Amino acid sequence: MLRRLKYLQKIKATRMPTKQQSQTYGPVGQSIEENTAQIQNIIGKSDDFKYRELEIYYQKPINVFICYLDGLVNEEYITLHLIHPLLEDIPAKGAKNEADVLSMLKKRLFTSTNIREVHTIDESIDGILSGNTVIFLDGYDSALLISSQGFESRNVEQPDTESSVRGPREGFNEVLKVNTTLIRRKISNPNLVFKEMKLGKQSNTRIRIGYIEGIANPKIVAEVKERINRIDTDMILESGYIEQYIEDHPYSIFPTIANSEKPDKIAAKILEGRVAIFCDGTPFVLTVPHVFVETLQVTEDYYSRPYLVTLMRLFRVLALFLTVATPAIFVSVSTFHHEMVPSLLLLTMAAAEEKVPFPAFIEAMLMIIVFELLREAGVRMPRPVGSAISIVGALVIGEAAVTAGLVSAPMVIVVALTAITGFIVTALNDAIILSRFFLLFLAAAFGFYGVLMGTLVLLGHLCSLRSFGTPYLAPMASVRLSEWKDAIVRFPLWFLKSRPQSILWRKTQRQSFENKPHRPEEGEN
Structure with missing residues (x-):
């Protein structure tokens, strides 16, 4: 067994991609x-x-x-x-x-x-x-x-994927130099470092790694460089290529590397100690390490007072739960657990389901698949036409399906609620869709017990994930109470005195302990 293990390690080492070597054409001659x-x-x-x-x-x-x-x-x-x-x-x-x-x-x-x-x-x-x-x-x-560069490029505009009510309206574009300049405008710090590299044996795509020396963990910076140097491929056309080559868990449905089009968001992450990866030809910038609670936060959370922000974050947690579990819970209740529904509501549901020829599981599957098809059509079509297709298609198909007796009215409401709440946590869109189907299958087979088992499997999987050495569920698991002040509940900014220790692996102060506002004493001008 030991001999076989050594043999497999030797094979793996021989197949390990080495740093690409550019073709050598020789020195400049005098002729x-x-x-x-x-x-x-x-x-x-x-x-x-x-x-x-x-x-x-x-x-x-x-x-x-x-x-x-x-x-x-x-x-x-x-x-x-x-x-x-x-x-x-x-x-x-x-x-x-x-x-x-x-x-x-x-x-x-x-x-x-x-x-x-x-x-x-x-x-x-x-x-x-x-x-x-x-x-x-x-x-x-x-x-x-x-x-002497002078190629055409898109202007710095507000990104469509991350709109905001309060805060900067500028977004990255496809030019690497412009993107790093936008970060320089926000972080006027001589310790802000950009290291340029080239990836793709055929595309020769330029990328830059950005971090603040003295704040970012040197081990994470070295790990990012090492993983990027291991990439041996013909082309890198977008930052998504890099993400798939360097992520910790390539078989997981949850993203362990964050991306954004907003310079203020990337600047804030760099100032917290993260490492940013810029890729020429795309406005999406990657940041590592990435933790799960980041998907429930937006940049506006730090531009507004903490009370409403905390409430909105709680709503996002609720929306995440509803978009993943609502179809599974409805199928469980309507198929196995009738006793958990009030009698009057149960009679209403039974009357609605009376003329429907399909079980609740088939109804839910059909409606969710139709919604996903409409959403994909709306995304791929031109913007004016796409929005019309999404809205009109959903209304017409939903009403026609209920009238024809193919689905019940409560199922249309459940799928509509699932769709609306799914638009709130867009950073987890891929994982939400797959988790929704996973719980739906378990609910159809085992009822609430299946939903519970599926939820425990997902939570256990989340606990096992890491992003460049950082636990994915930090600061909840492993528990760091000092970082709960900016997890779901957001404390006032003057209360957030240190940077996230789970990312930096050490405790560093980011602001003075005397920043708390206070009223002037009597006689003070």
């Missing part, structure tokens, strides 16, 4: 013909590859090769600030000798704020693919990489 031929051979087959050959003069003519990708750069900037100065023979002014021309171009001619020398063809290719311009000079073994 501009060789560099030009190599660049054109690598990416010159594409029609959006543009280049310009020039000639400048210092003691003798020097050939210049400028190349970039159309659509990723600002061509007006390249014309005015790169090509025009070169054609005016300015390079000869200020150069002490021929070997000093490249340095003079970099230091005295070009006005770009981001310009550096690169010494390999790989760096040149990466720069071109990122929207930069590369300039090669004949007789020099390095090239100039100049920032």
Whole structure:
């Protein structure tokens, strides 16, 4: 047995994906013909590859090769600030000798704020693919990489998935630099660190890991980097790809990694000690560790006074319970436990079910499936048409089904309540739908005993989950009473003196102990 275990470990180690290695094209040569031929051979087959050959003069003519990708750069900037100065023979002014021309171009001619020398063809290719311009000079073994990005992007707008009544209206867009800038605007801290990496052997997608040095747990930061480095795939097109590669429990229906489009929400999580993962090409930013109570909280909870916020959080807990368990409870009561229903209500339910040919379980399944189909159609259709389909379809189908005697009126009410409460806790949408069907099957087979068993199974599964070392049900399990002040009940902000210890694995203070408001004493101005 021990020999077999060692063999399996050896097989696993040999199959473990290693950090991807980029193809090496060699250093920049002094011959501009060789560099030009190599660049054109690598990416010159594409029609959006543009280049310009020039000639400048210092003691003798020097050939210049400028190349970039159309659509990723600002061509007006390249014309005015790169090509025009070169054609005016300015390079000869200020150069002490021929070997000093490249340095003079970099230091005295070009006005770009981001310009550096690169010494390999790989760096040149990466720069071109990122929207930069590369300039090669004949007789020099390095090239100039100049920032000239100018591609179109969506404006910073309010995200549709996370609307708010009070608070900032801005949301992330698909440009990585814009997203990290939005975080910089909210956290003016020199310890805020962004580490850039590339994923996808074919897509070469840029990602950035953001955290505050000194607050974030170094072990979590190291674990995030290690898991990302283990990703060995052809493409990363959205942050959801990364989430599925690095999550702790890939077979669980519950998400152990959070995502959001709101900069204020991500900034707050970073300030609590979490690590954010930004991916180029998507407005959704991941944060780890993630705990279950975060799904019951919204950013507005911290912009309003605590009393109504606490009540709303309790309503969200109630909504979570209703959307998961209401169909199962109704099927249990109507099938097995008639004695638990008041007599008058039982007579009403029996009269409604009298003409329905299907058992309650089949009714519930049909109505829930029809609702999910309507919801999916409403999401995928254009917005004006989609909302009309969802509302009109639900009304027409529900009324027609009751009139035709296919389902009862109480079942329509149950499914409507289930649907409405499901829209309140959208972060758990996948887990809610699957848990609803799971409890519904158990209710049809065993009644309330099945619902109870299914609930215990789900709770036990939740207790077993962890997110980057943090218990998923923290601070309820494991119990940390000091963090209950911001779990379901929300205490006043001045009461929340320390950051979550369950995330940082240590206790750190976030505000002064003297922040509690007080009335001025008599005679105080």
